[in-house]
Amino acid sequence: MSDQATLSDNDAGMITRVEELGYELKISQVMTTNVVTFSPDMTMLEALNLIQHHRISGAPVTMNGEVVGIVSTEDLIRALRDGRIDRKVSDYMSKNLITAKATDKVVEALRIFAKKNVGRLPILDENNKLVGLLTKGDITNGLLDALQRDYQAEEVKRYRASHLFEDIESDRTSLILRYRIIKDDFLHGGAASNHIKRALLRLGADRQVARRCGIAVYEAEMNLIIHTNNGGFLRVEIEPHKITMEAYDDGPGIDDVEKALTPGFSTASEEVRNKGFGAGMGLVNIRACVDEMTIKTSKESGTNLYMTIYLDKPKN
Amino acid sequence: MKVTEVIAISKGTLLTPDVNLDREIQGGFSGDLMSDVLASVQAEAVLITGLCNPQVVRTALIADVRLIIFARGKKPGEDILNLAIDENLPIAASPLGLYEISGRLTQAGLPSYEMEMNLFPKD
Numbered sequence A: 001m002s003d004q005a006t007l008s009d010n011d012a013g014m015i016t017r018v019e020e021l022g023y024e025l026k027i028s029q030v031m032t033t034n035v036v037t038f039s040p041d042m043t044m045l046e047a048l049n050l051i052q053h054h055r056i057s058g059a060p061v062t063m064n065g066e067v068v069g070i071v072s073t074e075d076l077i078r079a080l081r082d083g084r085i086d087r088k089v090s091d092y093m094s095k096n097l098i099t100a101k102a103t104d105k106v107v108e109a110l111r112i113f114a115k116k117n118v119g120r121l122p123i124l125d126e127n128n129k130l131v132g133l134l135t136k137g138d139i140t141n142g143l144l145d146a147l148q149r150d151y152q153a154e155e156v157k158r159y160r161a162s163h164l165f166e167d168i169e170s171d172r173t174s175l176i177l178r179y180r181i182i183k184d185d186f187l188h189g190g191a192a193s194n195h196i197k198r199a200l201l202r203l204g205a206d207r208q209v210a211r212r213c214g215i216a217v218y219e220a221e222m223n224l225i226i227h228t229n230n231g232g233f234l235r236v237e238i239e240p241h242k243i244t245m246e247a248y249d250d251g252p253g254i255d256d257v258e259k260a261l262t263p264g265f266s267t268a269s270e271e272v273r274n275k276g277f278g279a280g281m282g283l284v285n286i287r288a289c290v291d292e293m294t295i296k297t298s299k300e301s302g303t304n305l306y307m308t309i310y311l312d313k314p315k316n
Numbered sequence B: 001m002k003v004t005e006v007i008a009i010s011k012g013t014l015l016t017p018d019v020n021l022d023r024e025i026q027g028g029f030s031g032d033l034m035s036d037v038l039a040s041v042q043a044e045a046v047l048i049t050g051l052c053n054p055q056v057v058r059t060a061l062i063a064d065v066r067l068i069i070f071a072r073g074k075k076p077g078e079d080i081l082n083l084a085i086d087e088n089l090p091i092a093a094s095p096l097g098l099y100e101i102s103g104r105l106t107q108a109g110l111p112s113y114e115m116e117m118n119l120f121p122k123d
């Protein structure tokens, strides 16, 4: 394929999904039921009238529910050209029958359409009785319907992603994650935050929410590692409609919170800066990612940083 | 742009042979300060950095980065590579500097995935 390079991930996904659907869907799910049929004793003129009346281009010929032939517009043209439109259907119908089973998968029908020169396939049940008729158009419509259903299911999933624990009923559902963060432990810096982010994704949070939580809690984690006397704790509570994150330590407290919130302000040492931290953007980043941020701090009892993200009001 | 293409243009060497290289890189970000990365990189970018420690990998994971290139000949240690391999995040090293790599990638059509930062925020 020459235009393969310009195929986007999304298109590629759709194509494979269509292929998959071909293997998933049964012919019975896409075929036309209520089939117009001819009897072998009818005249070709009667068949022509039925074709015009129902706006179809052909129909199977049945006897006691079993298919004995098929008549297409081509057969009618032959009869007209011969001047024998009053002859019986059985004289002009095509008896070279190609059929498929209702329980077969749609790909089976696609293979037949690709190999044989037929426009419609009579569909039979396990007793070889006619139960439907299948054209390429039926397949296209069936696949489009199925894709549409997929899309709606995806929408439902997306809706659910903004409401964790959707199926669990209780007066108050929540999951609490706790991590001890050790002072100066740069080696593991960010590990807890990555665990938290992963947990959220597993619970079905959408990527944006997981990313915002991850960034906020990562900055808080690094502050515990860098700026505290003895490290501290991260506590994350996940509820159906909100995520509350808390970072707390026992000192030394923040002297001037106003200043600490100024972009670029940092008391980090040269050594810490060489590790890529101390840009003075941590608290600023946190504030940008969460819906609510509160800092309680004192020299005596240390610093408590509270961060909340609400799941049902997306922040951009 | 493909991961392998980004690495080739950056004159880089892939250091994580077994990780998945199929994910598309949508844009680029370069910088050495992890808070800057978190503040302004958009998801699905390549991170080009002169900093070389495990936090780079953790930061990248938080920020949904899809490839890290360590610039200017910095060679990440085993600990960094193992962390990345566990997380299926490809890593490359390049002898070129941040400016050179960013320039080459931009010229090859990979857009900047750095969000503009407001110099004078109102609130």
Ligand SMILES: Nc1ncnc2c1ncn2[C@@H]1O[C@H](COP(=O)(O)OP(=O)(O)O)[C@@H](O)[C@H]1O
Pocket (backbone or CB within 6 Å): A219, A223, A224, A226, A227, A228, A249, A251, A252, A253, A254, A260, A261, A265, A266, A267, A268, A277, A278, A279, A280, A281, A282, A283, A284, A303, B035
């Ligand atoms: N838990 C904490 N305890 C004491 N001081 C803190 C704490 N968190 C932040 N700070 C102070 O606030 C400043 C700004 O923090 P932040 O915005 O994260 O930037 P950075 O960590 O890069 O310095 C820090 O430099 C430090 O002085």
Ligand SMILES: [Mg+2]
Pocket (backbone or CB within 6 Å): A219, A222, A223, A278, A281, A282, A283
């Ligand atoms: Mg900080």
